[in-house]
Amino acid sequence: MDRPSTLRPFYVSMRARLAAALAVVILVLDQITKFLVVKHLTNAMPGEPGFGEQVRLFLTTHHPVREGRTIVSESFWSFVYAENPGAAWSFLRDAPEWFRTPFFLLVSVAAMVFIVVYFRRTEPQQRALRLALGLVFGGALGNFFDRVRLGYVIDFIDWHWYSRFTWPTFNVADSAITVGVVIMAADMLFHKPRERAKVTAESRAPSR
Secondary structure (H helix, E strand, C coil): CCCCCCCHHHHHHHHHHHHHHHHHHHHHHHHHHHHHHHHHHECCCCCCCCHHHHHHHHHHCCCCCECCCEEEECCCEEEEEEEECCCHHHCCCCCCHHHHHHHHHHHHHHHHHHHHHHHHHCCCCCHHHHHHHHHHHHHHHHHHHHHHHHCCEEEEEEEEECCCEECCCECHHHHHHHHHHHHHHHHHHHHHHHHHHHHHHHHHCCCC
């Protein structure tokens, strides 16, 4: 059943707010986890500074020295401080900073604008897609915030298979983006066929 035309702006606004709220939650979780990693696994906060000073050091300290790691599973999973000046899989990691930082900032802004435009064009029944866009937007914000203040992204989740294979280190923002992209791909695969089947069924229905 279609929403009354007078209520559609309200529902559109609510859906946008929910997606925005999800993006903010991802951003906050991403920055909190990075704060904890910088605090406990680097030398950025020596002694026992107050919370306000800890936040200041987190926001302003560049290239702190790594100090150990937290092991979740010896053979599979640990937390370790890492810096990634490039993109996923360390793409353009070794490019000159004068080119790399503006390039990734521009790409991030363009991606976030695209997400907003894409969201506005989604259909009401595409709830999973809108959830995915919120996840991707929140993840993009988290890494964008790192690049603006540091020029690189803080990673800390280290997955490995014994000493034979190591997955590229990542963070909460990367995880949100990955989950969001997977949901978007699933929506593209299954939403359009459902719509085509619906149109076909309606076209074959006898007219009254």
